[in-house]
Amino acid sequence: MKRKSDGEAPRSDHRCGASPELAYRTDFPDEPTTNLPIRNDAPRATKDSAHTSPLREAGMIQTEKPCLNFGETPVGEIAARLPGATAVFRSFKLDYCCGGRQTLASAVEKRGLDLSEVERRLAALDEQPTMGSEEPDELIEFILSRYHETHRRELPELLRLARRVEQVHADHPEAPKGLADFLSALAAELDAHMQKEEAMLFPMIRAGHPMAAGPISVMEFEHEGHGEALEQLEVIAHNMQPPDDACGSWRALYAGLRKLSDDLKEHIHTENNLLFPQFKG
Ligand SMILES: [Fe+2]
Ligand SMILES: [Fe+2]
Incomplete structure (x- = not known):
């Protein structure tokens, strides 16, 4: 069950004075509501509609420079505002997608890292506005083509490679055990999750449905599970x-798994920190 951690940033006490209000939930339904009617007269989800972007209002887009008080800033917000920050977080194994609400100081402390070193790496990045677009339609198109299609294209090959490596190198002491079965379950879970987004949530967002916040909470809850699955992976x-003696298939498998992990983290970050906050009321 998802919980608000001790290290989460206060909801209304942000140093930049511009943090979007995040709707924390402590109870989550087992299944998303799937049959909510979409009003034909609902506003379209564009920047000119009633859904004026909180990201823009919050100064996370356009001309405002990123807040450099990194320690007290939520990790997901830094990832959303500072280009290149996600690569820095990955290098330190800091969770910026599912754990994006915790402050950088809290995230660093949990991993036993030196905050000043992480801050130094972030400060070295160019301070540029982040998003190419905050438009929900464009974000959704990007998510579908860059992440959903990629996961569906690459996971079957990773599964094939995993089965082969496990079989051929079964006697090797470093051979992965149970990897193929784990990947198979992850692929099925991911596909079901993406189908819900494609069939229900994204159409609701595009139609400006006033009750999108409910399914969004469910998707965020499932993202938590995906983050835990990546840790298990x-x-x-x-x-x-x-x-050192790994064959080509083994090396290709692990390279593919690293890409899957990076892609899935970026995927969740794009939804949790860029798209969903615009529709959480
Ligand atoms: Fe998605
Ligand atoms: Fe998702």
């Missing part, structure tokens, strides 16, 4: 570091 696949 790293354990099963030995940090995706092939042994």
Whole structure:
């Protein structure tokens, strides 16, 4: 069950004075509501509609420079505002997607890292506005083509490689155990999740449906599970570091898993931190 952590930033006490209000939930339905009617007269989800972008209002887009008080800023907000920050977070294994609401100081402390070193790396990045577009339609198109299609295209091959490596190298002490079955379950879960977004949530967002916040909470809850699955994947696949004597298939498998992990984190970040906050009321 998702919980608000101790390290989450206060909802209305942001140093930049511009943090969007996030609707924290502590109870989540097991299944999303699937049959909400979409009003034909609902406003379209564009920047000129009633859904004026909180990101823009919050100064996360356009001309305002990023707030450099990184320690007290939610990790997801830094990831959304500062180009290149996600790569820095990945290098430190900091969770900026599912754990995006916790402050950087809290996230760093949990991993036993040096906050000043992480802040130094972030400060070295160019301070540029982030989003190419905050338009919901464009974000959704990007999510579908860049992430949904990519996951569906690449997971079957990763599954094939995992089965092969597990079979051929079954006697190798560093061979992954249970990886193919784990990937198969993850692929099925991801596909079901993406189908819900494609068939229900994204059409609601595009139609400006006033009750999109409910399904959004469910999707965020499922994202938590995906983040936990990625952590398990790293354990099963030995940090995706092939042994020195690994064959080409093994190396290709781990390279593909690293890409899957990076893609899925970026995917969740784009939804949790860029798209969903615009529709959470
Ligand atoms: Fe998605
Ligand atoms: Fe999602």
